Amino acid sequence: MADAHPATLPGSQIYVALCAQCHGAKLEGYIADNAPALNNPTFLESATDDFLKASIVTGRPGTAMAGYSDKLGGPLDDAAITRLVAYLREQGPKVKELAPITKPGDPAKGEALYLKSCKTCHGDKATRGDAPHLANVMFQAQASDPFIKHAIVHGRPGTKMLPFAGQLTDGQINDVVAYVRTLGSGAKFAGMLPAPTGKEPLVINPKGKDPAWKPRDGRFVSVDDVAKAYKAGAKMIIVDARPPSDWMRAHIKGAVSIPYHDVARLNDLPLDTWVVAYCACPHHLSGIVVDELVKRGHKKAVVLDEGVNVWHTRGYPMVAAEGVTAPAMPAPGAAGAHDDHSGHAH
Ligand code: HEC
Ligand code: HEC
Structure with a gap:
C-alpha cells in the first residue's frame, strides 16, 4: 500500500x-x-x-x-x-439520459414476479443473497426508478444479472420496479457514534488470561470461539479493519478502529497479546491488517473468521449508534451464506 x-x-x-x-x-x-x-x-x-x-x-x-x-x-x-x-x-461509456417510467407499475403484481425471478440472488428486507441488496437504505435513496429499470431490462453483461427484456413485458418490469421500491419502506437512516479518537484503550481485559482457541490454519478463529473467550474475560485486542464510518455505525464492544488504509497505530500493539482483526467482507480487510501485524513480528494475530456481521447477528456484545440493527444476512444454506472456508484468498 x-x-x-x-x-x-x-x-x-x-x-x-x-x-x-x-x-x-x-x-x-x-x-x-x-x-x-x-x-x-x-x-x-x-x-x-x-x-x-x-x-x-x-x-x-x-x-x-x-x-x-x-x-x-x-x-x-x-x-x-x-x-x-x-x-x-473513464472506464466505460458515458452516462445516458434514461427514459422516465410513464406508466407506474403495480407493486402487488411485481411481488409475485420478484419472488419468482429475483429473490434468490437479491434477497428481501430481512435476508441477503449474493447480489447487491436492493432493500438497502442507501441503495433506495440513491437509485432512481429508471436506473433500476435499466438494470432489469439490460442486465449486467458478464455477470449473473441477465437481461429480462423479452422474458418480462415492459408492464411487468414496471411492476417489479414498483415492488423493489417497497423493499425500502421502513428502512431508517441510522445515527452515528462519535468518530474514533485513536486514544481508545487497546487491550480488552488487560488482567485476563490468554484465550484458549486454536486458530484454523494458524489464522482464523470463529465468531463463537472469540465470543466465548470474550465472555470468559480473556485478554485480547480487537481491531476493526473497516473504514471508521463503519466503526461509527456499530462495532464490537472494546474494538479499536485501525482501518486497512491507515495502519500506523498497529505499531503500538504489544507483541504478547492476541489480536483479532475483523471486517464485514469477512476476510479481506482484516486479512490486510493481520498481514501487516505479521510483518511487525506478531505471532498471535488472527482474523475473525465469519466477520462482524455474523457476530452482530448472533447478539454478541456490540456498541451501535441509535437505530442501527443487525444487518440482513443470507438465509442459512443460501447461495450468499459465508459457510464455505475454501474460496478465500486469505
Ligand atoms: C442469478 C442471480 C440474479 C437474478 C436472478 C437477478 N439478479 Fe439482479 N443482479 C445480480 C447481480 C450479480 C448484480 C450485480 C451485477 C454487477 O454489476 O456486477 C445485479 C444487479 C442488479 C441491479 C443493480 C443494482 C445496483 O446496485 O447497481 C438491480 C436493480 C437488479 N439486479 C434487479 C434485479 C431484479 C428486479 C431481478 C428480477 C427480475 C433480478 N435482479 C434478478 C444477480 C441477479
Ligand atoms: C470491503 C469491500 C469493498 C471495498 C473496499 C469497497 N467496496 Fe464498493 N461495494 C462493495 C460491495 C459488497 C458493494 C455492494 C453492496 C450491496 O450489497 O448493496 C459495493 C458497492 C459499490 C458501488 C455501487 C455499485 C452498484 O452497482 O450500485 C460503488 C459505486 C462502489 N461500491 C464503489 C467503491 C469505491 C470507489 C471504493 C473505494 C473507495 C469501494 N467501492 C470500496 C464492497 C467494497
Missing part, C-alpha cells in the same frame, strides 16, 4: 489503495463479498456522477461497502472523491 495519504493521490491510485481489494484491479468486481463490477457498460451508462459519488460518500450500511467521505470519518475529502469518480467514469 502507498504511504501517501489516499486523499492526496490521483483517482486511479486512490482506487488501488482503497477499492481494488474488493472491486478488483480492473474494476471487474467479485474479489470480496460479491462486490459488483464497476466497469460494466450497462452500469456506467446508467449511473450518474451523483450516484457514483453518493455510493462512495455513504456506502451501503450493513454491507461490506463502507462510507469513504471524511464527513463520515472516512479518508476522502470532496475533491478526492471527485477525482475517483472521474477515474471510474
Whole structure:
C-alpha cells in the first residue's frame, strides 16, 4: 500500500489503495463479498456522477461497502472523491439520459414476479443473497426508478444479472420496479457514534488470561470461539479493519478502529497479546491488517473468521449508534451464506 495519504493521490491510485481489494484491479468486481463490477457498460451508462459519488460518500450500511467521505470519518475529502469518480467514469461509456417510467407499475403484481425471478440472488428486507441488496437504505435513496429499470431490462453483461427484456413485458418490469421500491419502506437512516479518537484503550481485559482457541490454519478463529473467550474475560485486542464510518455505525464492544488504509497505530500493539482483526467482507480487510501485524513480528494475530456481521447477528456484545440493527444476512444454506472456508484468498 502507498504511504501517501489516499486523499492526496490521483483517482486511479486512490482506487488501488482503497477499492481494488474488493472491486478488483480492473474494476471487474467479485474479489470480496460479491462486490459488483464497476466497469460494466450497462452500469456506467446508467449511473450518474451523483450516484457514483453518493455510493462512495455513504456506502451501503450493513454491507461490506463502507462510507469513504471524511464527513463520515472516512479518508476522502470532496475533491478526492471527485477525482475517483472521474477515474471510474473513464472506464466505460458515458452516462445516458434514461427514459422516465410513464406508466407506474403495480407493486402487488411485481411481488409475485420478484419472488419468482429475483429473490434468490437479491434477497428481501430481512435476508441477503449474493447480489447487491436492493432493500438497502442507501441503495433506495440513491437509485432512481429508471436506473433500476435499466438494470432489469439490460442486465449486467458478464455477470449473473441477465437481461429480462423479452422474458418480462415492459408492464411487468414496471411492476417489479414498483415492488423493489417497497423493499425500502421502513428502512431508517441510522445515527452515528462519535468518530474514533485513536486514544481508545487497546487491550480488552488487560488482567485476563490468554484465550484458549486454536486458530484454523494458524489464522482464523470463529465468531463463537472469540465470543466465548470474550465472555470468559480473556485478554485480547480487537481491531476493526473497516473504514471508521463503519466503526461509527456499530462495532464490537472494546474494538479499536485501525482501518486497512491507515495502519500506523498497529505499531503500538504489544507483541504478547492476541489480536483479532475483523471486517464485514469477512476476510479481506482484516486479512490486510493481520498481514501487516505479521510483518511487525506478531505471532498471535488472527482474523475473525465469519466477520462482524455474523457476530452482530448472533447478539454478541456490540456498541451501535441509535437505530442501527443487525444487518440482513443470507438465509442459512443460501447461495450468499459465508459457510464455505475454501474460496478465500486469505
Ligand atoms: C470491503 C469491500 C469493498 C471495498 C473496499 C469497497 N467496496 Fe464498493 N461495494 C462493495 C460491495 C459488497 C458493494 C455492494 C453492496 C450491496 O450489497 O448493496 C459495493 C458497492 C459499490 C458501488 C455501487 C455499485 C452498484 O452497482 O450500485 C460503488 C459505486 C462502489 N461500491 C464503489 C467503491 C469505491 C470507489 C471504493 C473505494 C473507495 C469501494 N467501492 C470500496 C464492497 C467494497
Ligand atoms: C442469478 C442471480 C440474479 C437474478 C436472478 C437477478 N439478479 Fe439482479 N443482479 C445480480 C447481480 C450479480 C448484480 C450485480 C451485477 C454487477 O454489476 O456486477 C445485479 C444487479 C442488479 C441491479 C443493480 C443494482 C445496483 O446496485 O447497481 C438491480 C436493480 C437488479 N439486479 C434487479 C434485479 C431484479 C428486479 C431481478 C428480477 C427480475 C433480478 N435482479 C434478478 C444477480 C441477479
